[in-house]
Amino acid sequence: MITSIRGGNLLSLNNVSKEAILEVLDTAESFVEVNKRTIKKVPALKGRVVASLFFEESTRTRLSFETAAKRLSADVLSLAVASSSVKKGESLRDTISTIDALGIDAVVMRHQSSGAALQVSRYVPHVHVLNAGDGQHQHPTQGLLDTFTVRQVLAEQRGTTGLESGAELFQGLRVLIVGDIRHSRVARSDIAAYAALGAEVRIAGPGTLLPSSLEGWPVTVVDDFDEALAWADVVGLLRLQKERGTGSFVPGLGEFTQSFGLTLERQKLLKPSALIMHPGPMNRGVEIDSRVADSSQAIIERQVTNGVPVRMAALYLTIAGTSEGSDND
Amino acid sequence: MSSTNERQTPNGGLTFFAKNQLLSADDVARGLKRMAHEIVERNELLDDVVIIGLQTGGKPFAERIVELLRDISKSEVPMGMLDVSFYRDDLSLHPVAKSAQTIIDVDLTGKTVILVDDVLYTGRTIRASFNALSDYGRPKAIQLCVMVDRGHRELPIRPDFVGKNLPTSEVEAIVANLEGVWIGEKK
Numbered sequence: 001m002i003t004s005i006r007g008g009n010l011l012s013l014n015n016v017s018k019e020a021i022l023e024v025l026d027t028a029e030s031f032v033e034v035n036k037r038t039i040k041k042v043p044a045l046k047g048r049v050v051a052s053l054f055f056e057e058s059t060r061t062r063l064s065f066e067t068a069a070k071r072l073s074a075d076v077l078s079l080a081v082a083s084s085s086v087k088k089g090e091s092l093r094d095t096i097s098t099i100d101a102l103g104i105d106a107v108v109m110r111h112q113s114s115g116a117a118l119q120v121s122r123y124v125p126h127v128h129v130l131n132a133g134d135g136q137h138q139h140p141t142q143g144l145l146d147t148f149t150v151r152q153v154l155a156e157q158r159g160t161t162g163l164e165s166g167a168e169l170f171q172g173l174r175v176l177i178v179g180d181i182r183h184s185r186v187a188r189s190d191i192a193a194y195a196a197l198g199a200e201v202r203i204a205g206p207g208t209l210l211p212s213s214l215e216g217w218p219v220t221v222v223d224d225f226d227e228a229l230a231w232a233d234v235v236g237l238l239r240l241q242k243e244r245g246t247g248s249f250v251p252g253l254g255e256f257t258q259s260f261g262l263t264l265e266r267q268k269l270l271k272p273s274a275l276i277m278h279p280g281p282m283n284r285g286v287e288i289d290s291r292v293a294d295s296s297q298a299i300i301e302r303q304v305t306n307g308v309p310v311r312m313a314a315l316y317l318t319i320a321g322t323s324e325g326s327d328n329d
Numbered sequence: 330m331s332s333t334n335e336r337q338t339p340n341g342g343l344t345f346f347a348k349n350q351l352l353s354a355d356d357v358a359r360g361l362k363r364m365a366h367e368i369v370e371r372n373e374l375l376d377d378v379v380i381i382g383l384q385t386g387g388k389p390f391a392e393r394i395v396e397l398l399r400d401i402s403k404s405e406v407p408m409g410m411l412d413v414s415f416y417r418d419d420l421s422l423h424p425v426a427k428s429a430q431t432i433i434d435v436d437l438t439g440k441t442v443i444l445v446d447d448v449l450y451t452g453r454t455i456r457a458s459f460n461a462l463s464d465y466g467r468p469k470a471i472q473l474c475v476m477v478d479r480g481h482r483e484l485p486i487r488p489d490f491v492g493k494n495l496p497t498s499e500v501e502a503i504v505a506n507l508e509g510v511w512i513g514e515k516k
Contacts, residue, residue: 030412030428039464042415072415163430316415 006321009129010314011117012138013192021196022167024313025148029163031309031316034071045074048105048319052078053095054132055086055111060280061132061141064307065108065315072312074319077104092116093123100124106319108132114185128318136183142279143189145310147197149303150234153275170197176228177201177219178260179238179287180209182249186279187238191219204228205260208249225260229269237262237278237287253286262288267295275299345504345515352493352510357476360492361390364474365397367490372441375404377469379440383458384412384429386447389507390476394445409433411444416457437466443490447505449475452486476505 002008002016004023013021034042050069054062069076077099081087086095096107106128109117114135121129133139147170151162154169175194181187181203194201195218203210204222214221222228229235240256250256257263262276267289270276276288276298284290293300352360372378375398382391388410395408414428444458455473462468474490479497493510497503502515 027428030414030430033431034415037464041464043460044415 004317004321005314006317007128008318009117009121009131010140010318011121011129011131013140013143013189013196014138016140016192016196018167018196018198021144021147021193024144024310024317025151026163027313027317028144028148028306028309029161031071031312032306034312035309041071041073043073044316045069045072045105045319048072048074049103050074050076050106050108050315050319051099051104052076053081053099053107053109053111054079055081055109055116056133058110058132060304060307061110061139064304065130065132065141065311068308068311068315069108071308072315074105074315077102092120096120096123100127106130106315108315109134111135130314130318133185135185137185137188138192139185139189139279141307141311141314142186143193144314145303145306146190146236146277146279147193148310149277149299149306150275152306153299153302157273167197170194170199173199174231174233175199175201175236176204176222176232176234177236177238178204178225178262180240180249181205181238182209182211183241184238187236190236191217195219199234202228202231206250206256226266226269229266229274230271232270232274234275234277235262235270237276239279239281240283240286253283257286261286262292264289264291267292267297270297272297277303280304345502345511345513347504347511347513349512350509351495351512352505354508357492357505357507357509360476361393362397364490364492365394365401368394368398368443368472368474369401371472371489372443375402375406377439377441378406378443379435379437379468380406380408380443380445381433381458381462382408382410383444383446383454384410384431386505387445390447390474391445393507394443394474407435409435411458411461413454413457413461416461417453418457419453431461433465437462437468439469440466441470441472442468443472443474445474447476448503449473449478449486449488449491450481450503452482452484455486456484477503477510479503 002020004020034040052066066076104127108130110132111134114137116134117129117131131138131140151169155162155165177187191201201219202222203219204225278300282288282293380391380395382388395406398406410432412429412431472489475488476492478488478491478494481499501512504511
């Protein structure tokens with residue numbers, strides 16, 4: 001069990017303790033203030049070098065990680081994989097060694113293969129590795145920013161702050177995660193984060209898009225989707241991932257929408273206070289109706305906004321932190 | 330004084346063991362009152378003054394100073410809180426401390442900022458705060474108000490308002506709050 005990510009890596013949210021997750025969320029609260037200022041920059045990681053390696057396309061994760069690193073005053077080495085030697089057949093190990101030879105402190109990596117981030121952390125043990133999504137395995141900063149966003153919104157509704165409420169707001173919180181669970185690294189990280197913080201998690205989706213085994217997953221599968229919508233405090237939708245061959249798992253997009261899409265009709269089943277989330281990019285009209293996505297219950301834009309402070313916290317704690325106790329007189 | 334015999338430092342790191350109480354709550358209250366009067370004397374028009382408490386030890390002192398200024402001059406001085414964790418030059422020496430909120434709602438350009446802290450020691454926190462403040466505007470002047478100056482400066486920094494000068498040894502630790510000032514050690 002990892003009790004703090006200070007001075008370490010962020011590869012997965014499995015086996016990460018509640019305290020470690022809260023430490024990231026609380027640190028991110030401090031960075032929210034930095035992001036609201038005219039000068040959105042602090043010198044915490046001045047002179048440190050963060051390499052950003054995206055072997056798979058991404059808009060928000062890449063931009064938000066690079067923005068986060070820059071706001072901490074780190075230098076960012078950004079590898080455009082499409083125009084790099086990777087296209088000439090260079091192996092992952094050689095690509096990492098080359099970048100490491102330039103002198104880096106951390107690597108932010110997205111890769112199509114599950115376990116790629118862990119593998120890199122073994123190649124370069126002296127470099128902090130932050131997983132920005134590996135295949136169908138994990139997307140830890142998404143799990144962190146989703147729980148951060150939920151805590152922030154619930155705290156505001158109760159007239160308190162995320163920092164003051166700690167993990168309290170997650171006690172017994174009912175979270176429903178819907179859609180392509182099988183291929184989703186977001187679902188795996190979200191489930192781990194919510195469960196560690198004390199929430200009750202249920203999943204819903206067509207049988208073909210549920211994992212083949214749920215052994216060890218802290219979730220229950222929903223029988224009746226409509227009933228579950230009325231039960232939930234938070235509904236987390238997932239993107240139907242065409243690039244991972246979802247097409248062959250469902251008869252058609254239309255049929256998926258009919259049985260598990262969050263349509264305008266289904267939105268009426270939700271509690272008025274229920275929150276709707278989506279990690280993006282959205283397939284409007286497939287897993288979520290466009291009007292639902294733009295409704296006041298949806299907190300999708302806040303998820304994107306919070307990506308920066310949460311990733312600042314992840315970079316700051318892993319790179320600047322050491323694992324010993326703290327004192328700074 | 331049993332409750333203050335052992336206490337966590339604000340960062341949740343080492344534990345402080347008190348040996349002697351050097352100032353009572355009354356001493357602290359008198360010191361604050363005197364400093365508030367000195368602040369008014371030096372900054373006749375409190376119009377441009379902003380009080381900034383340094384997190385976390387300076388916060389209660391800053392709040393008290395604002396109350397005292399209200400009593401003395403009947404004017405409401407704006408207050409902010411500053412956490413300098415992300416501006417420290419010793420991040421690699423000290424592990425990351427638990428950060429606290431920074432709340433500064435005023436543009437500091439043209440203002441006289443009075444920094445308030447509990448204990449002035451090496452001066453590195455104050456140096457970090459200069460960097461931080463410059464990200465909120467360009468103050469006309471910065472003045473420094475501390476409850477205790479314990480010496481051992483590593484930088485050319487000098488306080489403008491001091492509650493009490495307490496020469497100490499570097500192995501000792503000082504804790505100052507509204508209830509008093511103690512000397513002891515950190516383990």
